Amino acid sequence: MAALRVSCGAAASYRLFLGGRVSFARGQGLWKAAAAKPQRSPGCQILRLRHTTVVTTRKNVAVLRRETYTVDFIKKQIEEFNIGKRHLANMMGEDPETFTQEDIDRAIAYLFPSGLFEKRARPIMKHPEEIFPKQRAIQWGEDGRPFHFLFYTGKQSYYSLMHEAYGKLLDVENRQDQLRAKGLFSEKTKAKDPIGSRWLIKEELEEMLVEKLSDQDYAQFIRLLERLSALPCDAAEEEFVGRFRRSVTIQSKKQLIEPLQYDEKGVAFSTGQGNRKTAKAKVAVYDHGSGRIEVNGVDYLLYFPVTQDRFFFSLLPKL
């Protein structure tokens, strides 16, 4: 004999349990009193309906932790990369000794053509140093004591760098004092910074130190380096400061200047092209010209009747 107890609930769902656990609902209105424990009479099972709500159970998802790559793992990757590079050079019929990264990129683009718009999603083969993020080795020994004396500052590389830079500054000042004492000191005003280089930016410094820095830390460090570079330095100090400078390109070098062309009459001319939205333009400028400007075969005054459209002609240099 099975005693079935049914009761309706607006949004309650029904579960049939045979001696199962009671699951508690979250919403107050949905929860009906759980049925009592099933009473087992000898010989028969009593089925009782328990009214519960659907409860999502927690899935066993592994906690996402930062992947730590051991030094051996990275070494193995580098070996595999080098061997792979040689195989690739062989496949492409090139000399494995003089196979550069650009050659690798070209080979991979040839062997694995990809139409993906996101360039970073395309297949790449780069040195493991560029692929795996730089990580710090364990900072303490087996006894739990840290190796670096500035470990407990939290930013040991940054503070040790500041310590080093300030030490160099004090050395330079000591040297100056000694020279002054001997009377050999000459007030040489240092020339302004040459424009070809700039200081490291904060992201580059963070990458170098493998540590997070704040804006104030970065600014402090650059101020210290500027102070150091303002004084007359030794070669060692110059080299130290040079480590934190990057070269800056002259923007005009990025423009491709094509060589002059000559037409059948021997007049030199040069062409160029440009575009803006869906408009495309091709220009040819001739030497020993009359100053006339023609657009699509029509004089520019007729093609651009609005004065403002002709403004940019005044920006052309008159050679």
Added chain:
Amino acid sequence: MAASAVTAVRGWSGLLLGVRSVVLRLPGLTQVRWSRYGPEYQDPQIDKGYYRKPLAALTEEEKYERELRKTQVIKAAPATRTSSVFEDPVISKFTNMMMKGGNKILARSLMTQTLEAVKRKQFEKYHAASPEEQATIERNPYTIFHQALKNCEPVIGLVSILKGGHFYQVPVPLADRRRRFLAMKWMITECREKKHRRMLMPEKLSQELLEAFHNRGPVIKRKHDTHKMAEANRALAHYRWW
């Protein structure tokens, strides 16, 4: 030092330089809120005299500045800028303020007609005047325009401040650009509203400009009214918190 941290070329090696990202920049590089250019972009140098100056005539500072400019990225010049001798930033700004619905052609033509009308009126007066008076009559429409707008600029302005559920007109100092803007705005509003239906804008505007040049007329009166209101409300000056 120019190549110091505060003017460092800012760009992450992976990202495109020039596209604005949400990263907070260092002080020293000013950000404009809705400019598509990053703060490292410099304004273009349109003045031809800058480029025609011979190298020998440059000072050390100028030479350094030119070398620095070679390494900097420059914004594109806007279509309204030109290196012509006829370009006037005040006239351009006034034309833009007069423009309705993007009709720059109409606004420019109205501006040129206004200047022509001013010139014609002044020439008529010149030819009708005696030699002593002729020396005092200004005929250049550009100087008349500039002087008229300068005469219309208020010295102090009023700002509505909400305090205790009421709006009070509080006297407040104005920045130069705000003063210039108010002068132009009052001139244009006056000419649009207080004219006869059949009268054209150049005629009315030339009339108002000439009156403002001589420190009389409705725009000057509006400026004086603003000053009087500011003087009357000077007890409320402490409502200002900036």
